Each structure stands twice: as structure tokens, then as C-alpha cells.
Amino acid sequence: MSLSVKGLSYAYGAKKALDDVSFDVASGTFCALLGPNGAGKTTLFSILTRLFIAQSGTIEIAGQDLSNKPLSALKQIGVVFQQPTLDLDLTVYRNLKYFAALQGLSGTYAENKIMESLEKMSMMERAGETVRKLNGGHRRRAEIARSLIHDPKVLLFDEPTVGLDAASRSAITKHAHALAEEGYTVLWATHLTDEMSPKDQLVILHQGAILANDKAKNITGDSSLTQTFLELTGAEA
Amino acid sequence: MKPYFIALQAIVTREALRFIQQRGRFIAALVRPLVWLFVFAAGFRAALGLSITPPYQTYIQYETYIVPGLCGMIMLFNGMQSSLSLVYDREMGSMRLLLTAPLPRWWLLFCRLLGSTIISIAQVYTFLLIADLYGLRWPTLGYLTVLPALILTGLMLGALGLALSSFIKQLENFAGVMNFVIFPMFFLSSALYPLWKMAESSELLHDICAVNPFTHGVELIRFALHQQINLQSTLWVLLATLCFGALAIWGYDPARGMKRPRG
Numbered sequence: 001m002s003l004s005v006k007g008l009s010y011a012y013g014a015k016k017a018l019d020d021v022s023f024d025v026a027s028g029t030f031c032a033l034l035g036p037n038g039a040g041k042t043t044l045f046s047i048l049t050r051l052f053i054a055q056s057g058t059i060e061i062a063g064q065d066l067s068n069k070p071l072s073a074l075k076q077i078g079v080v081f082q083q084p085t086l087d088l089d090l091t092v093y094r095n096l097k098y099f100a101a102l103q104g105l106s107g108t109y110a111e112n113k114i115m116e117s118l119e120k121m122s123m124m125e126r127a128g129e130t131v132r133k134l135n136g137g138h139r140r141r142a143e144i145a146r147s148l149i150h151d152p153k154v155l156l157f158d159e160p161t162v163g164l165d166a167a168s169r170s171a172i173t174k175h176a177h178a179l180a181e182e183g184y185t186v187l188w189a190t191h192l193t194d195e196m197s198p199k200d201q202l203v204i205l206h207q208g209a210i211l212a213n214d215k216a217k218n219i220t221g222d223s224s225l226t227q228t229f230l231e232l233t234g235a236e237a
Numbered sequence: 238m239k240p241y242f243i244a245l246q247a248i249v250t251r252e253a254l255r256f257i258q259q260r261g262r263f264i265a266a267l268v269r270p271l272v273w274l275f276v277f278a279a280g281f282r283a284a285l286g287l288s289i290t291p292p293y294q295t296y297i298q299y300e301t302y303i304v305p306g307l308c309g310m311i312m313l314f315n316g317m318q319s320s321l322s323l324v325y326d327r328e329m330g331s332m333r334l335l336l337t338a339p340l341p342r343w344w345l346l347f348c349r350l351l352g353s354t355i356i357s358i359a360q361v362y363t364f365l366l367i368a369d370l371y372g373l374r375w376p377t378l379g380y381l382t383v384l385p386a387l388i389l390t391g392l393m394l395g396a397l398g399l400a401l402s403s404f405i406k407q408l409e410n411f412a413g414v415m416n417f418v419i420f421p422m423f424f425l426s427s428a429l430y431p432l433w434k435m436a437e438s439s440e441l442l443h444d445i446c447a448v449n450p451f452t453h454g455v456e457l458i459r460f461a462l463h464q465q466i467n468l469q470s471t472l473w474v475l476l477a478t479l480c481f482g483a484l485a486i487w488g489y490d491p492a493r494g495m496k497r498p499r500g
Contacts (some may be wrong), residue, residue, distance in 0.1 A: 027265045041305060047259070049337045049493060050337065051333060051336060051337065052491055052492075052493045053492045061390070071340065071341070072339075074337060074338070074339040075339040077337075079333075079337055081330050081333050081334070081336075082330075083333075085330040085331045085333060086331075087255075087331065089253070089255075089258050097247075098247050098251055099334065101243045101244055101246065101247030101248075101337035102244050102247060102248075102334070102335065102340070103240075103338065103339065104239065104240025104241075104243050104244065104339070105243070106338075137347045158357050162358030209437075219483040
């Protein structure tokens with residue numbers, strides 16, 4: 001398994017944000033983590049990126065245990081956070097170069113990797129533009145390109161389409177699916193039911209617990225995903 | 238070790254670029270001590286008679302006395318400014334990017350700390366240059382021997398800012414830092430008046446000033462400008478740097494978590 005989460009729990013004081021969460025995602029899979037606001041998605045992402053340390057449970061990223069080998073495990077992940085993290089006054093290229101350096105990459109090797117990633121996200125022609133001049137969709141694509149520079153195995157995208165128009169949302173979702181087809185493991189957090197296809201893996205998170213984990217089409221059966229999602233989360237609310 | 242230094246260079250360069258872009262910050266950082274020097278010190282020259290006190294070997298003008306304190310002031314404000322930008326970074330998400338880099342967290346925090354210290358030092362030297370044009374000069378070698386003192390004091394105040402930033406949850410709370418950290422640290426120190434002068438008015442205030450790490454930062458700078466080492470202050474600043482640094486590392490420990498996220 002490329003990403004394996006077992007028995008993960010996290011509480012803010014007395015309030016449980018995650019309660020015994022377990023799921024696996026295989027290589028080359030697009031896994032949508034669907035949950036309403038407040039379900040615990042961002043807490044889960046914070047733990048997967050080691051901003052927090054889980055109070056119990058284990059996480060393996062591309063075979064590396066996040067608690068025992070945190071630095072090796074972190075090398076295997078590419079992240080796009082919910083909040084934009086680009087420096088608005090720097091060019092796209094400089095932003096990516098800064099990130100490459102944080103990953104320990106420099107010189108011609110880093111330059112080639114940056115160009116390769118931008119190419120993959122059809123962002124080559126924007127490399128020299130300052131981020132402030134880009135629209136929301138292009139900024140997100142730049143962030144996805146940035147997450148690919150160091151050849152990670154697992155991509156963690158935390159609601160990357162928030163605040164984007166329908167066309168940009170659809171384009172970014174397509175790009176993410178293409179990355180999964182290339183072999184990346186993609187964990188895509190969202191609260192929007194139209195960002196996944198029936199063959200994608202779907203994990204439904206609600207109030208910190210997993211309600212369903214299977215292929216989307218197996219979970220929904222003949223109903224629509226929106227209907228199924230509302231029924232599942234409504235029944236528990 | 239190579240990835241460590243690549244990251245260090247990138248973080249320091251980013252801090253420098255950011256500072257250059259914020260011209261207002263640079264001007265404000267210089268105007269503040271210059272107002273103190275040209276207005277406050279000129280006004281108080283007559284009111285405050287300073288007798289000979291080490292490292293000075295003769296009677297000195299009040300302006301000469303407060304220059305090391307104003308160097309400390311630049312570094313104090315810069316340390317807090319850096320803390321403010323860390324809180325901002327955390328709210329805006331770029332701190333997350335930094336902290337998820339595959340390098341030890343203490344190293345990433347140290348890189349930030351060093352970046353802000355280098356910026357502080359550049360500001361101090363600009364201030365010393367203006368003071369020199371005004372006629373306040375030190376022995377030429379003093380400008381070199383003050384460098385280690387500036388590095389150490391900058392690291393101490395930066396580490397304090399870093400520690401504070403890990404406990405300030407919101408940008409709005411930063412005003413509290415101004416009231417409860419910057420002003421007491423600055424006024425309860427030897428920056429504006431020598432400690433013996435303070436003792437004349439209150440023993441308690443004198444004792445508080447004597448344990449204030451900022452006092453020792455200022456004294457370290459004052460002695461270093463005269464090519465002397467104040468051993469007591471050096472040890473005091475080193476100890477404070479270690480304590481603030483340890484507090485910052487603890488504050489940013491992933492086991493403590495960050496701000497509670499939404500979602």
C-alpha cells in the first residue's frame with residue numbers, strides 16, 4: 001500500500017476530531033476523502049503532514065513509518081494545503097525554487113525538475129509571472145506543480161478547489177486524476193460530490209469517523225453520490 | 238549535510254527578499270531609533286548627567302550613551318516583527334509549507350531565526366552609519382568587534398520572537414506583545430539610562446533591569462563597540478538565547494499541534 005492509516009485518533013482537549021480512522025490507498029489510485037465541513041479532514045491532513053502528531057494510530061507513507069522515520073516519510077509526500085501558500089510577490093519559478101531548496105534540491109537538477117513539473121500542469125508559460133497576477137485556478141496549478149518537484153509517491157490535496165469557478169475546478173480535478181493514472185497515489189479531500197468518478201476510491205469521513213470506504217460506485221449503487229452522501233451523513237447527524 | 242545548507246540559503250534569501258520588498262518596514266525600522274537619537278537624546282542631554290561608567294573612560298554625551306541601546310532597540314523590534322510575520326505566515330499557510338519540509342524542525346526554525354538576525358544586523362549597521370555621519374563615532378575596529386555581539390543579541394531576541402509566535406494564536410493578539418514585551422523590555426533596561434542611575438530612584442527597578450536579558454544584550458553591544466568583552470553579559474545573553482530557543486522548539490513541537498484547523 002502506498003498510504004496506510006491505521007487506528008488514528010486525535011482530540012482537541014475533550015473534543016474528538018478523529019476517532020479510530022483506518023484506510024489504505026494503493027499506488028496509482030485517486031482516493032477522494034469526502035466529508036462535510038468539520039468532519040476532521042484538515043486534522044487528518046495535518047497529521048499526515050506531521051504538523052500534528054497523532055495521539056494514537058500509525059501512518060505509513062510509501063512504506064515509511066511517519067513516527068519512526070518522519071523525514072523519510074515526509075520526502076514521499078507532495079502537499080497542496082487548503083490555504084494558499086505561494087508568495088504573491090515572487091514569480092511562479094522563484095516560489096517553486098524556494099520549495100525545491102526546502103526539499104534539498106538545487107542547481108540544474110532542481111531547475112529541470114521545476115520545469116518538468118510546470119510542464120505537467122501546463123504552466124510553463126506562467127513561470128516568469130508573479131503569483132499576484134495569476135487567477136485562482138493558475139495559482140492552484142502552480143501549487144500542484146510545486147508538490148511534484150521532488151518526485152513524491154503520495155500526493156495530499158486538501159480541498160484544493162475551494163473558491164474556484166466551475167471551469168477551473170473541473171480542470172484541476174482532471175489534472176489530479178491524470179496524476180493518479182501516471183502512478184501517483186492521490187488523496188483528495190473535498191466536500192463536493194462532483195469531483196470524483198465512479199471508479200475512484202471513496203472514503204466518507206463524518207464527525208471524525210469513517211462511514212464508508214470502497215469504490216465510489218460500490219458505495220452509491222444506483223443512487224447519486226450526493227444522495228448517498230446526504231443519507232449517510234444525515235443519518236448520523 | 239548538503240540539504241541542510243540548501244534550505245538555509247533558501248530561507249535566508251527569502252527573508253531578505255521579503256524585507257527588501259517591504260521598503261516601509263526598512264524605513265520605519267530606521268526612523269524609530271533616529272527619532273530617539275535626534276529628538277529624545279538631544280532633549281535629555283541637559284537633564285541627564287552621566288559620570289564615567291565602563292566601558293567609557295571619560296565623560297560622554299548622552300547621544301553616545303544611548304546608541305548601543307538604540308541598536309538593541311532595532312533588534313528588539315525586528316525580533317518581534319519577525320514573530321509577527323511568523324504568526325501571519327501561519328495564518329496564511331506558508332508556515333505549514335516550511336514545517337512539512339523533510340528536515341528537522343529545530344533546523345528549519347534556526348534558519349528562520351538566522352534570516353531575521355541577518356536583517357537586524359543590516360539595519361543596525363545602516364543606523365551606525367547615519368550616527369557616524371551625525372558625528373557619533375566609535376573606534377574603527379569597534380564596528381567589526383560589535384558584529385559577534387550583534388549576532389548573539391539578534392539570535393536571542395529573534396528566539397524570543399519565535400517562542401512568542403508559537404504561543405500567539407492570532408494576529409490580533411500581537412498588540413499585546415507590544416505592551417507586555419517590547420516596552421517593558423526596552424524601558425526596564427540600560428538602553429536609555431545606566432543601571433546605577435536607576436538604582437538611585439528604585440532598588441527594585443534596578444534589580445529588574447539587572448536581570449532583563451535585553452539589558453545584557455545592550456551592554457554586550459556597548460562593550461563590543463569599544464573592543465571589550467563584557468563576560469557577564471555574554472553569559473547572560475547565551476543563557477537567555479538557549480532558554481528562548483528551547484521554548485520556541487517546544488512551542489513548535491508537532492506533538493503540541495498548531496492552531497486548530499477547520500474542515
